[in-house]
Amino acid sequence: MNLTVKTYPNNTVPKLNYDVLIENQPDGGVSATVLGLPDFKSSGVTKEEALEKLIQLLQERKPEIVTLEIQPPKTEHPWMKFAGMFKDDPQFDEVLAYIEADRRELDAQMEEYYRQLDAEDEAK
Structure with a gap:
């Protein structure tokens, strides 16, 4: 299995976008959670x-966050x-002829x- 890790130098790191779940708490506060993480x-008085x-x-x-490219192992078709x-x-040609005759029939x-x-459709 081949594994490639893509990383970026510190000066060219792309901006990361996070989906954040904002929830109002029973005590009147607000919590924010990064989805998937x-x-x-965190929590605060306001959003x-x-x-x-x-x-x-x-x-x-x-x-x-790094991107992994994983290539599955190459396997022969079963x-x-x-x-x-x-x-x-020597009998292979005979078998092929038999298959062709059966297919024609x-x-x-x-x-x-x-x-x-x-x-039947025309008779109706």
């Missing part, structure tokens, strides 16, 4: 105060081990069936 939670405290918390802890296994079999039966259906 429950450790990043603005709770968000300001949350921003300070994020800046203090300096979280780093049917590939059977591909070409009969290429040197089934196709002829279906054609007849469709003709009967068409005839």
Whole structure:
């Protein structure tokens, strides 16, 4: 399995956008929680105060988000081990001829069936 970690130098770190859940508390205060990161939670008297405290918390802890590119291991298709296994079999051409004849017979039966259906539709 190949693993690639993308990181950014400190001077080119892209801005991070966080989705924040704002909740009014029963005591009249407001809490702010970064969605998906429950450790990043703050509270305040107002929404603005709770968000300001949350921003300070994020800046203090300096979280780093990296992007992982993981390539799954390459595996052979399960049917590939059977591909070409009969290429040197002397009876293989016979089997193919039998399959073709059977297919033609089934196709002829279906054609007849469709003709009967068409005839029934015309009779109605």
